[in-house]
Amino acid sequence: xxxxxxxxxxxxxxxxxxxxxxxxxxxxxxxxxxxxxxxxxxxxxxxxxxxxxxxxxxxxxxxxxxxxxxxxxxxxxxxxxxxxxxxxxxxxxxxxxxxxxxxxxxxxxxxxxxxxxxxxxxxxxxx
Ligand SMILES: [Zn+2]
Numbered sequence: 001x002x003x004x005x006x007x008x009x010x011x012x013x014x015x016x017x018x019x020x021x022x023x024x025x026x027x028x029x030x031x032x033x034x035x036x037x038x039x040x041x042x043x044x045x046x047x048x049x050x051x052x053x054x055x056x057x058x059x060x061x062x063x064x065x066x067x068x069x070x071x072x073x074x075x076x077x078x079x080x081x082x083x084x085x086x087x088x089x090x091x092x093x094x095x096x097x098x099x100x101x102x103x104x105x106x107x108x109x110x111x112x113x114x115x116x117x118x119x120x121x122x123x124x125x126x127x
């Protein structure tokens with residue numbers, strides 16, 4: 001296994017089309033980013049759960065230089081930092097035309113065998 005133990009449940013989830021977040025088994029706090037210990041209480045018993053993966057765009061960044069050859073077909077593309085309703089903050093590719101504050105839904109697409117998150121505008125306006 002080449003992935004770190006910390007990211008494996010997340011990437012395994014993506015491969016199954018699921019966005020997973022970490023929650024503290026001790027106090028229930030959802031971790032904003034993948035952690036080894038709870039940011040609220042310090043417990044190391046963190047569990048992964050499947051998020052509904054709806055959220056709101058926090059930030060957008062346009063990528064003009066492909067990080068690998070596989071991404072060259074995509075550039076320029078936009079990455080979104082999204083605050084999921086569950087409380088986690090997740091990075092993913094963004095549908096064209098998204099703006100900060102838009103409601104989005106995370107899906108998964110595969111690029112060069114690697115599952116990646118893609119955010120599209122939510123179908124439920126005002127949610
Ligand atoms: Zn905790």
